[in-house]
Amino acid sequence: MSVASTCTSTRQAPKQNGIIDKLRSAIVQGKLKPGDRLPVRTELEIQHNASRVTVQKALDELIRDGFVVSKGKLGTFIADTPPCLNHYGLILPFSPTHPRWTGYYDALMLSLHELNESLQDQIHVYQGINRVTDENFPSLCDDVYARRLAGLLFAEGPIELTHTPLIREQVIPMVASMSGNHHPGLEHMVSCGFDLSSGLDLACKILRQHDVQRMAVIMISTAREPFSKFMEPIMNANGFAYNPVFCQSAPMEHREEAACIAQLLMSLPKEQRPDGLYISDDNLVPAVCRGLIKTGVKVGVELHLVAHRNYPSQANHILPMHDVIFDIRQMLSICLKRLEAKRMGDDSMKPVKIKAIRDSEIKEIKQKVDSLGF
Amino acid sequence: MSVASTCTSTRQAPKQNGIIDKLRSAIVQGKLKPGDRLPVRTELEIQHNASRVTVQKALDELIRDGFVVSKGKLGTFIADTPPCLNHYGLILPFSPTHPRWTGYYDALMLSLHELNESLQDQIHVYQGINRVTDENFPSLCDDVYARRLAGLLFAEGPIELTHTPLIREQVIPMVASMSGNHHPGLEHMVSCGFDLSSGLDLACKILRQHDVQRMAVIMISTAREPFSKFMEPIMNANGFAYNPVFCQSAPMEHREEAACIAQLLMSLPKEQRPDGLYISDDNLVPAVCRGLIKTGVKVGVELHLVAHRNYPSQANHILPMHDVIFDIRQMLSICLKRLEAKRMGDDSMKPVKIKAIRDSEIKEIKQKVDSLGF
DNA sequence: TGGGATTTGTCCGTATGTATA
C-alpha cells in the first residue's frame, strides 16, 4: 500500500543477487523452512566467498521482502510466512472505475474480505491488469520474478497476456477462473468456472414453479456462444419451447441497452410475450428493471423474474425476483486449494465446474474454509 | 502497487539517515530544485565525513523513493518530479467493500482518473483509513514522515484521527473536504465543501417549475443537523410550506430503510401526500426508487423527483428524475490548488463552498484544469 | 568510429557500535 516502488537497480550486482537468489530459491523449494536459522554472517561470507557488506545487503533485501527476519543476538531466521509461500495475488483485469468493472469483481473483493480474516491477509489484489501496457503490469511481474508471491489467481483468463513471459514461463503457480470459451494457451491454468448450464436449468425450474409458459433470457453478448450449446436442450427438458426471439443480449460495455431490449420484449401482445425472464448476468439487472418499469408490466404477476447473482454481493433488487446464485467464495476456495496443490507439485486437479444454487442452499464461509483445511 | 513494504530498519543508522535527511530537507525546502546536480560521490563523502558505502546507501534510499535519479557518467540529479513536490495522497475513510462506501468516493475516483491523465499520475489513493487501528494507517504515516507525499487530501474530515501526531503535527500540507458539521481541531484543514443549502434551493426551483405543491425531502441521517439551519427559510423563500413530517432520513449504514420511508410518504391520501421529492443524497436513490415502485405511484405525473448527484458518476436512474449536481472535479481542483498554496507557505485561502448546478451547467474538465494552472 | 575521462555502483577486508541471552 505504500507509495514507494520496488525498483530493481540498474546495475546487476552479481554477487549480491547470487546470494539473494540462492537463499530465496532454497526457501521457495522448501530446503529452508519457516523458522529455520540461517548461518551467521561470517559463515555466509565464507560460503559465498563474499564480504560483510555484500552479505548484509543481500539479507537487507530479503528482509525488506519478508523472506527472513533477524532477531538480534538469536540470529537470522526464515520468516514464519515468507511471501513465496503465503502471499497470493488476485488479478482483476479492470479497476473499479473502468466501464467493464462488473459485479463479479465486487463479489470477489467481498469474498476476499471474509477469507482474509481467517487467512491472515494473504491475498493481494492487483487491479486493472488486462494487457501488457497496463500500468500495474510491471509491478506484478516484479513481484512474481522476485518470488514475492506464492501464486496467481486470475479472475478472468488473461487472454491478452497469453504470449507474455509471465504466462508462458509460469515461474509460480497460476490458475484462472473461466466459465466461458476456451482459449488456446491457457488450458492448463483453468481450474474453476461456473457451470452456466446449471444456472439456466435452475432458472427454468424456478420459472416452471410459477407456471410460466413463455420464458425469455437476457444475457451478456459474450455469453451467447457458450449458451448456444445447451440453451435449447435444457429449455426443452424443462418443458419450455426454445424461441430464438426470446433470447437476447447486451454487451457489457453498454449494459444499459438491456433496458431497451426488455421494453421491446414486453411490447409484444400480451398472449405472445414472455411471462418469465431469466437475466443471466447480474450486471444487466438494473438496466432490465429500468426497462420493465417503463413498460408498466406487473412483475410477479404478469412476468416472473429470475436473475443471476454472485453470492456475497447484496441482492439490491428494485423489482421482486428470484435468485440463481453462483458462490464466489466457493470459487475462491477451490482456486486457492488448486494453487496450493500446484505449489506442492500436484498438477493433476481437474477443472471444477461450480453449479448454481438457490439462496436456501448458501453455506456459511466458516465451515467451508475449515473443510478445505485453511 | 507492489507487495513489498517499505520497512524502515530497526536500528538507527545515524550517519546514513543524516545524509538522507539533509538532502531530503534541501529538496523539500527548495534549496535543491528538480534537475539540479548533486555533488559527486567523493564530494559527498567529504561533506558528510562518510565513506563510500554510507553515501551510496543513503542515495539508494533516495533513489528508491524517487527523490533523485542517477544518470551514469552525467552524475546524480534531483528527480524532475520528487514525491515531496508532486505526489499527493487522497485519503478515503473506507474501502469499496465497506458498507459505508458511498457514491461520493466513486465520483472522487472517477475525477481522479480524469485529472491524473493531465497531471501525470500524481495522486495516490489510500483506502480504508478512518481510525488509527486501520490496516493502512501505518503505511500512510510512513509515507508522510519519509516525505514521499507533497500533501494530503482527506475526502472526509478525519475526525477519528484528530488527536494523532499525523494530524496534529501537519508535517506536510493537509486539507479536508467537509460539507457538514464543524469539528474542533480540524478547522484549519477544511478547504472545500459543498453548499448543501444551494442544493436544496435548486431542488425547490426545479420542483416549482413542475408545479409541485407539497415538497418532501429524504436525506442521510447525519445531514439532518446541517439541514435544519436552512431548511425552513429556503423552502419558504421558494413558496413551499415547511412540513417536518415531509422531511425524513435514513442512516448511511442502512440506506435500504429509505425504501420504507418513501413507501410510507406515498401512503398518505393523494391530496395530502407530497407531489415533489428531493432525495438529497445519491446513495439513497436506489432504495427510494424501490420503495416508490412498490407504491405504484406514477413518477413524473403524480410525483416529481429531484436527486442529488456527484458529477462524474453516471446517473443510472431507474425512474425519471432531475439532477441537482455537485461537481466533484471542481472540489478536487480546489483542494489541490489549496494544497499547492499551503506548500508555498500561503495559508490564507478561505474555505470554498461549492454550489449545486444543473446538468446543463457542467463544464468540461479540460478547461477547468487549464484555468487552474495545471 | 574509437579511446580516454569521469562518474556511478559493487565489492573487499576490517573495525566498531549495539542489543541481548
Place this chain on the structure above:
DNA sequence: CTATACATACGGACAAATCCC
C-alpha cells in the same frame, strides 16, 4: 559481565557505463 550475533561504517579498489573529444 561477557560472549555472540546483528548492524553500521571506513577506505581503497575496481568494474561498468557513457559522454566527449
